[in-house]
Amino acid sequence: MLTRTVAEPLEEFVRTDGPRPTTPRLSARGSYRIAPYVAPRRLLRRLAALIEGRGWLRRLFVSAERGSKWALYGCRMCGQCALPATGYACPMTCPKQLRNGPCGGVGAGGECEVYPDRPCVWVTAARRAQATGHTADLDRLQRPIDHRLWDSSSWLGYWQGRDADLWTAPAPQRPQLVLLPVLSSPGQAHD
Amino acid sequence: MTEGLRATLSAHRFAVTAEVGLPHGADPDGLTARVTALKGWVDAVNIIDNASAKVAVSSLAGAVIALRAGVEPVMQLTCRDRNRIALQSDLLGAATLGIPNVLLLTGDHPRFGDHPQAKAVFDLDSIQLTWLARTMRDDGRLLSGRRLDPPPRFLVGAVENPFAPPIDLRAARLAKKVAAGAEFVQTQLIFDVPTFERFLRDVRDLGVADRVAILAGVGPVRSLRALEFLQRSVPGVHIPDEIAKRLRGVTPERVAEEGVRQCIETIDALAGLPGVAGIHLMAFGFERGIPELIQRSAAGALRSTPSSERGGDGAH
Secondary structure, rough: OOOOOOOHHHHHOOOOOOOOOOOOOOOHHHHHHHHHOOOOOOOHHHHHHHHOOOOOHHHHHHHHHHHHHHHHHHOOOOOOHHHHOOOOOOOHHOOOOOOOOOOOOOOOEEEEOOOOOOOOOHHHHHHHHHOOOHHHHHHOEEEEHHHHHHOOHHHHHHHHOOOOOEEEEOOOOOOOOOOOOOOOOOHHHHO | OOOOOHHHHHOOEEEEEEEEOOOOOOOOOHHHHHHHOOOOOOEEEEEOOOOOOOOOHHHHHHHHHHHHHOOOOEEEOOOOOOOOOHHHHHHOOOOOOOOOOOEEEEEEEEEOOOOOOOOOOOOHHHHHHHHHHHHHHOOOOOOOOOOOOOOOOOOOOOOEOOOOOOOOHHHHHHHHHHHHHEEEEEEEOOOOHHHHHHHHHHHHOOOHHHHHHEEEEEOOOOOOHHHHHHHHOOOOOHHHHHHHHHHHOOOOOHHHHHHHHHHHHHHHHHHHOOOOOOEEOOOOHHHEEEEEEHHHHHHHOOOOOOHHHHHOOOOO
């Protein structure tokens, strides 16, 4: 017998650590207001290099990032933060972890198809982006993420310019997907 | 036999594609019979990739069976079950086997299927997969940067649901898929034509209407059970109350014909809309009725293929 014969678990007893759409606790307006203070600059780049160089300090920093972003956005620590381009609603809380917009299964009331008691995080993202004049951000093509970076700090990468190619400018024509070392054009994102 | 989807779309002729169900057992004959019955009637048949996250014969195998039967397949490929290695491998495999069209989707969540315990992969999303397929074809490269020699030549398709919130941004999402490289798009089932017209207008306003062929999704609701199933269990399908009322308003034995009539009326309405390149028929096990749906609707008249060629070998 390959299949275990267990009773179908009741939905409310199913424990899952999988992603669930999360409505941010911090408003979009507030998030965009904070953004300039944590934008990359020389001081932060040096600080990031310093933190990365010391194991205990890096671990402390990562837990602080995890705790604060979890509390505010339901962050799952993919290590490649998409928040600045998604109305500060985390697409990694989507059960399908879609980085480029909502799937076709969103309910008529905007609810997630997998967790119908929660609003689709992309509906939340769209509403937040529209309310703050950032709708064009949703047209950016988000590149596939690097799964080796889970549980690492997105901020340290951001300050050191490592995630500059996470997404493209809103483009009507197909932008370059494959960024070979020679073709890489940093500075395209986070404009 | 029609000339295939690419030729029909590039000649701006009215295109018809249809979805066929795949077997749940290891039997090729049923599928061969189903696609053969559509030969000459459609430009291509969609070979579904484990629809509703329920295990069936793989779409790659199904597409090859269609090719062998002399019917052009559109091979569906979802992000649900494969990481980027498997996706690229399947795309390369499809190209190597001469499959001329691929349709790239996110896929239904395993939660809805027959293996809700399964690990959901979703390494890429549908837009990234579309982007990747065009990169493989046009830039001749894998995601790793490695060169493909020769590169695949398939036509790249995607899907869109004009009826799922955020409705005001669905056209923009289609534009994003077109930017990523989608050349044709098949829509979710259309029951609400005015909402679809608004979607088409938004698509035109965004300036992508002439860069993508939109195939409008249609299908007959032939029983009240099917109606309830579509309303409750298929994510993203929205059936307006007046259509539900219409189907409930007839005697039980007339529901099937009423559903077919409603579908034909929808095709007639859609065929006249600017920006509709054709239709995509989803008949849920009623594939044998597809020729009738085409014949009785505006799609039949719009098809330029002579009728002698069309009906000729459809019987065996």
